[in-house]
Structures are given as structure tokens and as C-alpha cells.
Amino acid sequence: MNKAIYMTVLSAGLFFSGAAYAEDYVITIKNNQFSPQELTIPANQKVKILVKNQDMIPAEFESYDLNREKVVSGNSEIIVFVGPLNPGNYVYFDDFHRDTTKGTITAK
Numbered sequence: 258m259n260k261a262i263y264m265t266v267l268s269a270g271l272f273f274s275g276a277a278y279a280e281d282y283v284i285t286i287k288n289n290q291f292s293p294q295e296l297t298i299p300a301n302q303k304v305k306i307l308v309k310n311q312d313m314i315p316a317e318f319e320s321y322d323l324n325r326e327k328v329v330s331g332n333s334e335i336i337v338f339v340g341p342l343n344p345g346n347y348v349y350f351d352d353f354h355r356d357t358t359k360g361t362i363t364a365k
């Protein structure tokens with residue numbers, strides 16, 4: 258096939274592989290609290306999580322269990338991919354507010 262058609266097929270393939278992710282999940286930060294504090298996601302699947310910071314000050318979404326660390330500026334959002342995870346509980350926290358801002362992701 259010619260190159261233009263090949264590129265179209267290739268990008269269609271990328272598009273459909275994008276659709277293979279589980280639905281998007283949202284974690285919101287407001288008043289130094291995660292919401293929900295306990296998020297349940299499917300095990301054994303890659304999951305896309307939108308982390309929205311509705312506070313004016315920056316936060317850092319961090320998890321040793323998930324091996325993730327990413328700053329979220331005030332009034333902005335980031336995307337974090339996790340998994341595929343074995344069934345279990347995975348702790349995360351705001352590294353800038355460790356004492357107040359914690360949550361758990363449960364994969365099952």
C-alpha cells in the first residue's frame with residue numbers, strides 16, 4: 258500500500274489501542290483532601306487517572322506503592338497511568354502535605 262494509506266492505518270491502530278484503557282478515573286484535591294480517598298479500579302488493567310488540583314497551591318501526587326511522583330500546580334490537572342496492578346491496596350499521598358492528604362487505590 259502507498260505510504261499515505263499506511264500512515265492512516267497506523268494512526269487508526271494507535272487510536273484503537275488508546276481505547277483499550279479502562280475508563281478514566283478522577284481524583285480531586287480540594288482543601289488539602291483527596292476525593293475520593295478510596296478509589297477502586299480494575300486489577301490487571303492499565304488505568305488512566307486524572308488528578309485535578311482545585312486548590313490554589315501546588316500538590317505532588319506521590320506513591321511508593323505505585324512508583325509515581327508528579328507535581329500538580331494549583332488549579333490545574335495531570336494524568337497518571339497506573340497498572341496493570343495485582344489485586345491489593347496501594348497508598349498514595351500529597352508529598353507537599355503528607356500529614357493531611359492521603360488516599361488509597363484498591364485494585365480488584
Ligand SMILES: [Cu+2]
Pocket residue numbers: 317319326352
Ligand atoms: Cu515527592
